[in-house]
Amino acid sequence: MIKIAILGAGNVATHLYKQFTKSNAVVVQQWYNRTFDAIKSFQNETEVIDDLSQLKEADVYILAVSDDAVASLSQILPFENRFVVHTSGSVNIHDLDKKNTRGVFYPLQTFSSEADVDFNNVPVCIESESKGKLALLKSLGEALGSKIYKINTEQRQTLHLSAVFVNNFSNQLYRIAHEISDAKSINFEILKPLIQETARKIEDMSPYMAQTGPAKRNDKKTIKRHLKQLESDEHKAIYQLMTDSIKRTHGIVERKRTKPKN
């Protein structure tokens, strides 16, 4: 049985807490948060505390707090030579105070407070400065039902950046499509199956192979008409930039117009 303490009360902390309590391999011994109110509703299930000095010995302390708080919280922990991990995609493992053995337990997924999380679909990226502790983090991830990947800090930071592209930016493209279609009284439902299929398709083939459309075909007539249709300069700029990006990826080279010299 792995004994853990969770520190923090945000989405990641809460989803981890809920999922760990379902596992027989892990016990959440204590749940700490700076402000007691955020976690007090769980006081009948586990020991909830707002005082770091009350932290008992545990196999791992999971700092599921905001990026900015990781370093400072790790510094004020009132113990040393124990195993402390953070859950951030972007914080360096060495930002944790070196008085404890350091590690990372980064679940790569979009967590919202409302929706339930299926941890089978949450890859967990683990890192540890102590090789011996990797097995512990692996067991912890498996207790969640997650797939485990061993990656280093640079890779994790790159994953975090990649996640912004596939999650935040894709979602903003959905938003733009929503705006454009709303303006013409089109039911956004019509686009949802295409959105699902676009994501599903890359399960079977690379995004490179999955690409279609006017940019990939270098269909100048359609591209020109689309740019004309767009009413917002921002949308035009995004259309142009993404079209150029697709062309470059697929080796479509345009002859550049020669600019007259001064």
Added chain:
Amino acid sequence: MIKIAILGAGNVATHLYKQFTKSNAVVVQQWYNRTFDAIKSFQNETEVIDDLSQLKEADVYILAVSDDAVASLSQILPFENRFVVHTSGSVNIHDLDKKNTRGVFYPLQTFSSEADVDFNNVPVCIESESKGKLALLKSLGEALGSKIYKINTEQRQTLHLSAVFVNNFSNQLYRIAHEISDAKSINFEILKPLIQETARKIEDMSPYMAQTGPAKRNDKKTIKRHLKQLESDEHKAIYQLMTDSIKRTHGIVERKRTKPKN
């Protein structure tokens, strides 16, 4: 029983052919293509022809050809006062020759030649200059198992444009994430659950509500670090533009630096 003729042999034509042959409500009487070779393997199932003059009377002629070919093919059809539809997202209904009654039967989905298509997930957008023919198109769409939406040409062209954003451009974001993570020897599999969840999430909430991440939080430190991490100018430009777009959507206004006057 609706008698149809399909004209063309591309992905849309082929998927429509295959699905219609499964329906008891529709019979594909003839399948025409300019070059016989593309369709001759189906000659034991239906009448395949490469000569327009052989076209028999049908309830509807479906021109599933490339955008550029719609108008010209409609002009050389050797009959009039029949019902002719195209399947394009961007071609105006009036680009069809007016000697026949005109309509549109636009399945909004990404079709690849290999993969089977589940028409339950293919919304079909219909339009007709004859109100009486709309019911026919509706039955045709239902025979495929599709959801039917009545929309006009302007709306259809806007949908087609929106589809470029959610399909081609999202896919290119996946591609960029693939490039970035490959460069650091990261298994792209790690990002796939996030890609699926990003698409799935908007089934339950609007893209506006679903947004998260550094741009939405106006987390300048992370944005700055991400921009520094990116090695390609193109990726930096996309990151910047999409970040600005998210900020604008969520009302995050930056104070502009005053430029010194000349």
